[in-house]
Amino acid sequence: DQQVKQNSPSLSVQEGRISILNCDYTNSMFDYFLWYKKYPAEGPTFLISISSIKDKNEDGRFTVFLNKSAKHLSLHIVPSQPGDSAVYFCAATTDNYGQNFVFGPGTRLSVLP
């Protein structure tokens, strides 16, 4: 029973366009969400996070949107660059449950030059 789902295993986007990666969760106790990026042969790298008290958080080219009622979050990358090609993981946890991050299966993003 996957509590965090990323239903698109892969996504291809042209350089300069917007990349939108989606994540759905089932546990309504989750109140803190993170996106990690992973290159081959490396560990996941923290990208951006959002607390459930917000519906949007922005950091440079990266913006995360949270829709609590739909239990859905998305990561927007604008403009997409070839260096953004990686696997992106969505993770969820709670303030009081911080020891157990639950990760989605990941979406492989390919940004085409």
Place this chain on the structure above:
Amino acid sequence: DTGVSQDPRHKITKRGQNVTFRCDPISEHNRLYWYRQTLGQGPEFLTYFQNEAQLEKSRLLSDRFSAERPKGSFSTLEIQRTEQGDSAMYLCASSSWTGGEETQYFGPGTRLLVL
């Protein structure tokens, strides 16, 4: 801040052998986590420490697995009598947690192949 380091980066072993992995967290981070990742999946939680205390273990962590963090700094993960199903990437992460929201920072992982 040199980041989380893990050693070795790769390990090939024969079924039935014991293996031990080491993780050095970011200095001053009080929490340290172990995860396992298999192909096409996200990291799965195994266990975590707050300082030297092991506070939670996943059901994924069979009794062949043991983890320690003796001085609240580096940690080791040992797998006894390895099985082919143990083949995976073992990831370590650390965080500085003082309550509330927490961000974990990952090491590069140790890739284990059991033949």
